[in-house]
Amino acid sequence: MHAIELKTITKKYPGAEKAAVSNLCLTVEKGEIVTLLGPSGCGKSTTLRMIAGFKKADKGSITLAGNIMSSSNTWIPPERRGVGMVFQDYALFPHLNVFNNVGFGYKDRDRKERIAEIIELVNLKGYEKRYPHQLSGGQQQRVALARALARKPVVILLDEPFSSLDADLRNHMRLEVKRIIKESGATAIFVSHDQKDALAISDSIVVMNHGIIQQKGTPQEIYQYPRNKFVATFVGQTNILKGKTGEDKYSVITALGAIRRTQPHGLKPGEEVYVSIRPDSLEVNHEGQIKGYIKELTYTGQSIDAVVEVIADDNTKLHLLTHIHPQEHKKVGEPVRLEIIPHFISVMPSCA
């Protein structure tokens, strides 16, 4: 039994030209943390709201822990779905204190104990009597999370939960939220447009665009083996080149010449492809085959982002992004050589 099962769900808003979500199928196992990742308007929030029951799918079915919540002849309203939700702005009840916020709607006999337990889990002991406006952003988020988890929901849904936190707190809360969810044993779906959130927190990532799932996989799979150009560019920085597969199973012919992978790419020879080369797979050294000069340098702290202008085989100019060690002193305009490290090079059919 899957914790969540979405079958061919489709949602088109009245008046919209394209469907916000079309024929989306997704299963999530119990205890798994999944992130729906994509740019704004990709349909990730709509999907989440359909699972919660705030939006009704036009088509398809939604099953939570084996119970059908929404299908052509069933509709369970949100209050009876047993879904916990954490909102972007937390949506804490301003007129209730922390204790009553967390206990909202919880009527079982063990109310007091359960609230105490969950407040302990989110490290908010001693704050029970405070009101939301007396809490910091991170504390408010803990309350929101505790409130969503208190009723032991089948599924917990988190809509851009980190977007209103500043960078420092954000890194800390990612780990904290992951710990709390894992400890509570809940199945969670995050919605985010931030790849850092997604990579740090998820067991698996679902990349969406235009209402369609582009790829589902573990963070490593998504980063290392993007299935198409959209995924490659959306998750992490990369250089995309057009090319054609070569005669053997390993090489691709691009404007930078033939690039040979260590693993077979699994495509027919002569197929039109995109090649994604992560900045880390381009090394600046003296032996490199590719000659160019530095066009731009951006200091980021951990490294320097360098854009290298290269004249390609067909005499067009290419701009390649690479990282340089911050100790290295390079200047704009300086000629450099680049070497391609074949490990993290992905080859994607151009039609995918």
Added chain:
Amino acid sequence: MCKKRKNTTKLNNAYFRGVGKQAFPTTLLSFQKKWLDTWRGNPPGPILLIFGLITGIIMSIPIVYVIWRSLSAGAERWIRLLDTRIPQLLWNTLSLAAAVTICAVVIGISLAWIVIRTDIPGKKFWQWILALPLAIPPYVGAVTYIIVFGRSGWTRDLWLNSPWLTSTFGIYPINVYSFWGVFLILSMFTYPYVYLIASAALRKMNNNFEEAARSLGMNTSQIFWRVTLSLLRPAIGAGAILVSLYVMSDFGAVAMLRYVTFTAAIYFQRAGFDTASAAILSLVLILLTIIILWIESVSRRKNKYFQTAGTHRELEILPLGKWKVPALLYVSIIFLFSVLLPISVLAYWSNIGIRMGALDSRFFGFALNSLKISTLTSLLCMLFALPVVYLKNRYPSIISSAIDRLAYAGYALPGVIAALGFIFIFNNHLPALYRTFYMIVLAFIVRFLPQAVQTSEASISLISPRIDEAARSLGCPPWKVLLKVIIPNMLPGILAGGALVFVSSIKELPVTLMLRPPGFDTLAVRVYFEAHEAVYHLAAPAALLIIIASIIPLRYMLSKY
């Protein structure tokens, strides 16, 4: 409710499958689909919708009935009225509205600018005290002006006793029972509408515009005329609308001073049992109101001003210099005529009245009637406002905005017309309730619901819809969300609306006059009658009590602006 939802889904999906073996006829299905689309896929529960629709219907009944009555009054009557009364009434009403609006705008803007932007001594005091006339109903103001300037007034005695004045200017030239009398009184008691809105706008105004103008070489007066004033135009427009609508709907002051505008004419036609003519005059007044609202909306659409946000800074306070004395004199004169004169006259007569035993059981009976009617009205307005704003805010659709619009209709609807509509309906269809306490309450609701809706709307718009969703996901069905989350958070706004309605009800005159059961008098009605018969020592305590009650919500309004 849940069952109904289930049904809708079924139908909806059948529609998507292309309709086939389902038993429902296609027309019904397409209706279902349309219904869902109207509500953007999120229809409200039936109870909420029914409540909202009932409110909408109650609000529209009087206006619809008056229009229908006037259209079925017969061509002959129309022609007679158009030939004889209507031209004169149009002239009286429009000239008064125009003159008062212009005067109120000039006074309101100038006062606001002086007390906000200059270093006039006693700034804070003036800012507060100059809004005070808002708490004085114009008919009460009219009474005090009659006491002071009227045919047996104080100034007349003074005038006739000073031979120098009589020989130079003739025998007492002041006549409050005239266009200029009505004009002066209405201007004095309506300018705060403009003053408050302009003060708020001036406080929010971005200093950068003025600095930019100064850097381009303009001096203070150029800046005022070309920058400040043009940025104030939306505020001037909003204030002018309020004033002109007020003047057209005022009955009390106009009737006291025996000046005949549409409202007074409608009242006296109806008092003479010519309700058909009253309906015709009402329709003309409604059309006038609509034209004014239309002009306002057109001019607002044409002029859109944006204040650049983010760089707000304290406005520079301008030194008055040699203008200090004239400015102080001007502000004091307005204060004298709009606050000091009415309050001290009332205090004087109240003092006499109390010593003559005016605070007897009759007086407290009137006060109790006022209290009963105002309490019930404000409670019901708070209750009725709720579904209206909840529908509008949480279930946006054509239907919910139509209900919202109808709820606001009472704003521009003069009291006499609302009363006339209810007279028609109750007389013909509900004789059991005709001329009862409840009929007055219903008419009050139509008139004052907009105030409750406005404040409730302001407070619900601050509650994120995510809050509702959070409560839903925590196991609350929609009605429980409303009770446990929305209402507790809206409470300050709801109560503020209730307070505003309460005070408006205390002050209300024409509807009570027309609909009250025999022997049922309120404070406002007593003020009207006693003043009419020049029994000022009985009118004054009631008037003073009304003013004191009105000052409370004024504080709320001032804190809001």
